[in-house]
Amino acid sequence: MKIIFFGAGKLGREALELFETENKTADEVIGFADNRKTGSYCGRPILPIGDVADKDTAFVITVEDPYAAAEIYYLLKKRGFSNIYCFLNRRSGEKTYDDFLQKECLSAAGWGDCILPQVEMHIADYCNLNCKGCTHFSPIFEKTLPDFKGRLADVRRLKEKFSYILHFSILGGEPFLNQEIARYVTKLREILPDTYLQIVTNGLLIPSLDGAVLDSIRTNRVVVSISEYKPTHKMIDQIRDTLEANGIDYIIRPFASKEKFLRPLTLSEHTVHPHKCISNGCVNIWEGKIARCPTLMYIDKFNETFGTNLPNQGIMELANCPSGAKLLEELAKEVPLCGHCVACEIEWENCKAKPALEDFAAND
């Protein structure tokens, strides 16, 4: 089969390297496609898709942003291509295989015509790391766990609103603090059989995980995405060894990108800090609600804890919010809280025993 990688960037290069090392089928990468580039990349031509006459050509989407991946999928469908895949971009826990398309890609055959590119859900609101600047405000949450049935009811309600959910993140807080994680993983895979499912974690609990939890992660094809904070960095070899020994797919988001942290909010109307959105598109579901980002979703908890009055408009009830394209449109709209989101750089640190307002919000 002839294959074109759509996305002539870093991910495209990595996909090509993997293809050249692992693939043993007769498939052949004939070039790249890209919305912005022409010429060649990694020694292969960048082909205008209008010139690709063979509609059986397979396209592998090699871009990181799930929203961009969805756009490329719609474009290819419109041009009459149906053999579409998305590169998974994770370190495969499986040691030997020979079919790149089957093992390293997600087939887009069942995506339909209205995709939710990305969504996340807490299975523990609190965390064992309590970073200053946490955009989910995990340090201020009580050490309680959510109702399993309630969380899954939210996922089912959300699923009904779209033809497909591309990326689903199980997170927190720290998701491995929830002893029911294997149950969540199994049930979520049942509800979302073809979605890219990942657990986003600081990784600290991985070396001490129960064998049954590790088994459920592997058998349900869930990727473990590790944010490598300072304490994680100190034990990263142990974490990697545990995942590899158990054949689990993983991604490490490296130390350097987490050394500096941001205080995400300002209380000032006339801030000196540049405006910045660090959670754009990180749609969040929680307790029967949906919001365009975690900072908005948890702002009521923030206001209640610190006696502030930051705006909470834009949080919708899953039971009566619109569906499909209309919901995507609502989720993309700027909300009043956006005016308070800034880039105020801080060193990575834990909150003290009692988190303070200044740990999350600047006043200038």
Ligand code: SF4
């Ligand atoms: S590890 Fe992540 S979830 Fe936990 S406090 Fe830090 S930023 Fe928040």
Ligand code: SF4
């Ligand atoms: S409130 Fe707006 S600017 Fe702030 S993180 Fe959410 S989407 Fe981004």
